[in-house]
Amino acid sequence: MGKVYVFDHPLIQHKLTYIRDIKTGTKEFRELVDEVASLMAFEITRDLPLQEVDVETPVTTAKSKVLAGKKLGIIPILRAGLGMVDGILKLIPAAKVGHIGLYRDPETLQPVEYYAKLPSDVEERDFIVVDPMLATGGSAVEAINSLKKRGAKNIKFMCLIAAPEGVEVVKEAHPDVDIFIAALDEKLNDHGYIVPGLGDAGDRLYGTK
């Protein structure tokens, strides 16, 4: 079964409070999502393999370490996942970015895929699927299905806020996928929104409401 990690780093928790705040405007919301995505990327890359190299310092030759060159891919679920991409790329600039476009049908809450463009070497990469919200879990499950269908084997899912219901749905559908969360909230409301949550992530990022 996939593991669930809730990041309790004080900086992440502090920034998340302002992300939730209804008084936080679009510009600041975007900046905070970007910053939290960077902090989460820092934690999620803890297990990246290293290799030893020799480096000439001004004093002598030192044995030191660099990343062993594992190929990574970041997959934002459009639209809101886009808000997390730059923050991750600041730390992992060599990662390739694929896009999966999904929207939740407002009546059925079922995800509908409208776009998918992935790096050509899907089978060789480890992927991090990103979306600020994991609510019913439908979008995350569908995005991961889409990636697996195209040959991806090693996938992590990263979000800012998750509902317990959504976490269970992803664990059940994709037991091989570890889930990384900044906050695990109480529940979903009757409209499939996370409580207390942050509202509609796409609208808050892009000012569409």
Ligand code: PRP
């Ligand atoms: C939001 C969010 C997730 C999805 C989560 O996107 O960004 O993708 O809902 O809900 P789920 O877990 O119940 O599937 P939305 O469908 O509103 O699309 P948008 O990002 O284009 O606004």
Ligand code: URA
């Ligand atoms: N999508 C959002 O943007 N917010 C929620 O609370 C649930 C789904």
